[in-house]
Amino acid sequence: MSLFQKSVLKNYISRFDKIKLEKSFEKFKNVFNSEKIKQIKKLKEEEYQEGFLRDLFVKILHYKIKPEKDFNIVLEKKNETNAGKTDAAIIKNNQVIAVIELKSTSLKDFSKVVRQAFYYRNNQENCKYIIISNFAKLRFYIDYANNFEEFDLFNLQKKDFDLLYFLLNKENLLNDIPLKLKNETLIYDKKSPKNFIMIILI
Numbered sequence: 001m002s003l004f005q006k007s008v009l010k011n012y013i014s015r016f017d018k019i020k021l022e023k024s025f026e027k028f029k030n031v032f033n034s035e036k037i038k039q040i041k042k043l044k045e046e047e048y049q050e051g052f053l054r055d056l057f058v059k060i061l062h063y064k065i066k067p068e069k070d071f072n073i074v075l076e077k078k079n080e081t082n083a084g085k086t087d088a089a090i091i092k093n094n095q096v097i098a099v100i101e102l103k104s105t106s107l108k109d110f111s112k113v114v115r116q117a118f119y120y121r122n123n124q125e126n127c128k129y130i131i132i133s134n135f136a137k138l139r140f141y142i143d144y145a146n147n148f149e150e151f152d153l154f155n156l157q158k159k160d161f162d163l164l165y166f167l168l169n170k171e172n173l174l175n176d177i178p179l180k181l182k183n184e185t186l187i188y189d190k191k192s193p194k195n196f197i198m199i200i201l202i
Contacts, residue, residue: 003140003147003178005185012181013166024060024169025161031055037154040135045104049087050075052102052135056153062170063090072170073100079123086120090129092174098129107134118145128179131168140167142182 032055040048050065057063057073064071077089077096090098101117113132118141121127130141133153141148151164167178 003142003149003185004181008181008184009163012177013162016162016166021162021165024165025158028060028156028161031059032153032156041105043104043135045102048104048135049102052133053088053100056138057100057168061165061168072174079120080125081123084120084123086117089124089127090173095126096124097127098131098173099124099127100131100133102132103134105134105136110134110139114139114145117141128176129173138164140178142178 040052053065053073053075058065063073065073065075072091073088074091075088076085077099078085080096086099087102088100089096090100099117099120101113101120103113107113110132113134117130117132121130128143130145132139132141136152136154138151138153139148140151149163149167151160156164166172167181172178
């Protein structure tokens with residue numbers, strides 16, 4: 001189920017830099033080209049984890065991986081409360097705000113990795129975003145496991161890329177734009193005529 005109300009989402013994305021979106025989509029298509037996708041499908045989880053982060057999060061979404069200067073992604077990040085660790089984490093002010101859990105394309109059932117990722121999220125006090133991927137598909141959650149946005153990276157259309165980029169690019173995520181968007185969706189839902197009629201009927 002989608003995280004966001006469509007009209008709220010459209011309003012945000014319509015104000016975003018369209019030239020930046022076009023250029024980023026072209027770069028995405030060059031990075032995740034058909035030949036590269038064929039190779040990714042053959043790779044095991046550990047063979048492409050860091051490569052995936054660099055291909056998507058560094059080249060497209062503009063993050064920096066430790067030990068780069070001003071890094072905001074840390075690999076193999078340990079939990080705050082125990083010895084467990086997530087594949088990667090997005091950092092802001094030395095605090096984990098997003099956990100990233102990765103599997104290979106052989107993963108078909110996301111339910112186990114969802115539990116795993118939320119376990120890591122629950123062991124990071126300030127974490128609110130959860131990202132999981134089997135390299136082919138990527139899911140993005142905010143706080144809870146009931147709603148998410150899913151992206152088919154191997155067949156990503158422009159409008160879906162726009163949403164992916166809008167939600168996950170470094171500037172927006174570090175400034176909590178996805179959470180603000182979700183909160184506006186909740187306010188919109190409460191004010192919607194359908195909910196108003198339901199309240200009257202109750």
